[in-house]
Amino acid sequence: MSVKIEVIKDKILSDNYFILRNITYDLYRNEAEAIRHKREVYDRGNGATILLYNRDKQTVVLTRQFRVATWVNGNADGMLIEACAGLLDADEPEICARKEAIEETGYEVGDVEKLFELYMSPGGVTELIHFYMAEYSDAQRDNAGGGIDDEDIDVLELPFRQAMEMVAKGEIRDGKTVILLQQLKLRGVMD
């Protein structure tokens, strides 16, 4: 199948902090007649996320913070449990993952493993997230974590089994975090 796209109009609706665009384009598929689409696209940049796990202790390190986007959409107190993550800004993805681990959880990890890069909400959000995991040890704790600037992040060290139960009960309901926990389960290194 060959696809051709001809952009008719590309308008910035907001560039207040991130960028919201409205793109009008003609989509030609298989030389057929054009279909005209008008779509809003939200560009918040790309990100990296990293799951820290300890095989000996059978634990993972997660974060908990207030997420206003979930609060306006049914999450009563707005608090969300997540693997640590952040926007790339000017960093390479692996550098970003390591930085976020130190800033948010306090752990300075050694080897990190790249899993994959996933679009998280392709209907309208540009974000591509780079996924990593890394083993951590108590000795790698450099600081208490908690984030930078106005971030106010709790660090949670949880038994892996409890984290999986929390997914089943709907207490962990962040997509990237569920994907990472399931990847760890698939490895067979956690009970």
Ligand SMILES: Nc1nc2c(ncn2[C@@H]2O[C@H](COP(=O)(O)OP(=O)(O)O[C@H]3O[C@H](CO)[C@@H](O)[C@H](O)[C@@H]3O)[C@@H](O)[C@H]2O)c(=O)[nH]1
């Ligand atoms: N002033 C202002 N600050 C903002 C705004 N949006 C975000 N920020 C600030 O920008 C920083 C973003 O923190 P990061 O740790 O880099 O990103 P994140 O919010 O944890 O997560 C991002 O990355 C993940 C992917 O790796 C994503 O899953 C997540 O949706 C998000 O994009 C935070 O200090 C946050 O307060 C905004 O609209 N206005």
Ligand SMILES: [Mg+2]
């Ligand atoms: Mg973050």
